[in-house]
Amino acid sequence: EKKDPKLSSMLKSDGGRMQYMDGLFHTEIDQDILVRRSPKTSPKSSSVGNDQEALQSVTPKKEGVPEEAEKSPLPSNYWVSPSKALIEMNIRQSEGIGKDMTKDIDDSDKLIKTKEELVDSIQKKMDKLKEEKKELTKELEETETLGKEVQKAVERKCKKQHEKDKFKTYIGDMEKIILLLLKVSGLLARAENALQSLPEDSNERLKKMAADKRDRAKQQHEDAKVLKEDIEKRSGQIEVFLQEALSEEEFADYKYYVKMKSKLTIEKQELEDKISLGEEQISALKLSIPEKH
DSSP states (O other): OOOOHHHHHHHTTOSOGGGGTTTTOOOOOOHHHHHHSOGGGOOTTOOHHHHHHTTGGGSOOOOOOOHHHHHSSSOGGGGSOHHHHHHHHHHHHHHOOOTTTOTTOOSHHHHHHHHHHHHHHHHHHHHHHHHHHHHHHHHHHHHHHHHHHHHHHHHHHOOOHHHHHHHHHHHHHHHHHHHHHHHHHHHHHHHHHHHHTSOTTOOHHHHHHHHHHHHHHHHHHHHHHHHHHHHHHHHHHHHHHHHHHSOHHHHHHHHHHHHHHHHHHHHHHHHHHHHHHHHHHHHHHHHHSOTTO
């Protein structure tokens, strides 16, 4: 049985952009900031629990073997996470279906049934991710509303124009650097995956082209990190005059807005990446199932 190149390529796309975003932004919300915030400007979903658990909810937690697995004729290792199951299935396809490896899957019909069940499993998780994206988008909109309130307070209470200008520039640059890092992290992930996916017998010219593309993406990522550090250095200066001009609640709202803006923007991109990957995996699985089924 021939290896399915489309399915194989989908399985190699697990290393996404988020591995290159890890640790770049400190988005933890301090307890004292939450306590001091103005109740009238607090987004509805901004509870302490939500702030701490929002990112964890994106990735389904590992669970034990479900009850249906004990009754199913499918081997137990097909009840692990979809990505792991797909990888195992692809290995079996590429090496041929041996009796020792697949004693519970002794014909193509059962293998097809396994793929169909995997499609259903991934689709259910996709539906959950899409619902989470809706909730997160709403929270991001509420955070933007809070940001506008903070900006009004700065305009009203900061007496010096250059301080107002510094604040606006900093907020704008902060948003741009988050989007830039997400973009270049995605480029780097794709370039790295493309390089790692090349067959060992690929010609040297092709290997060099892929390596050069990866290196360019890596340099862009490093340059973006330097820009981020420069922007972060300005945050201390901004906080000095904001703390003097704003009330305790307004300053807490500012700190909360800056943290949540970064946090939610990154989380939204992570959700979108997972949804996109799931759609690609479903498409690849469906293409690998014969039309008569």
